[in-house]
Amino acid sequence: MANAETWIVFKAEDMDAHGWEERSLMPSGDLTDILHEEWWSDGNVPKVGDRVLEAKQDDDGSTYSREGDWVVSKIQQFSSFDTENRIVICYCVYEPIISKWEEVERGLPVSEMMATP
Numbered sequence: 277m278a279n280a281e282t283w284i285v286f287k288a289e290d291m292d293a294h295g296w297e298e299r300s301l302m303p304s305g306d307l308t309d310i311l312h313e314e315w316w317s318d319g320n321v322p323k324v325g326d327r328v329l330e331a332k333q334d335d336d337g338s339t340y341s342r343e344g345d346w347v348v349s350k351i352q353q354f355s356s357f358d359t360e361n362r363i364v365i366c367y368c369v370y371e372p373i374i375s376k377w378e379e380v381e382r383g384l385p386v387s388e389m390m391a392t393p
Contacts, residue, residue: 279317280317280319280359280361281315281316281331282315282317282319282361282362282364283314283361283362283363283364284313284314284315284316284321284322284363284366285310285312285362285363285364285365285366286310286311286313286322286345286346286366286368287309287310287311287327287365287367287368288309288367288368288369288370289309289349289350289367289368289369290309291307291309293309293369293370295370296309296360299311300336302339306311311328311346312328313359321349321351321352321353321364322348322351322364322366324348324349324350325347325348326338326347326361326366327343327344327345327347327373328344328346328348328368329341329342329343329344330343331380332377338379339353339379339380339382340350340377340378340380341378341380342376342377343375344375345372345373346368346369346370346371347368347369347371347372348366348368349367349368349369350366351364351365351366351367352364352365352367352373353365
């Protein structure tokens, strides 16, 4: 059996929250309150008080992350009786902070991990 996956959606509590002018769905361009989404397979989910992580990549391929300005204020979880997969909605409020970008350490490339000795 495959590992259970969790789709996590981070959304602003209010459509008029900070940055609303910049949030649009592709390709329709409709405004949305969705801030970020991701898939997790480790079984853990964010908690109230956690900050949404931001990430960026430089031209040289280096990846950096930091704690963002959005804080989880409420969580709702949904699942079905016939699967272990679930959806978690994290409602967020805007609480700006000054946060330092830190480089994300990378593992070995897949080709090196799969190489036989």
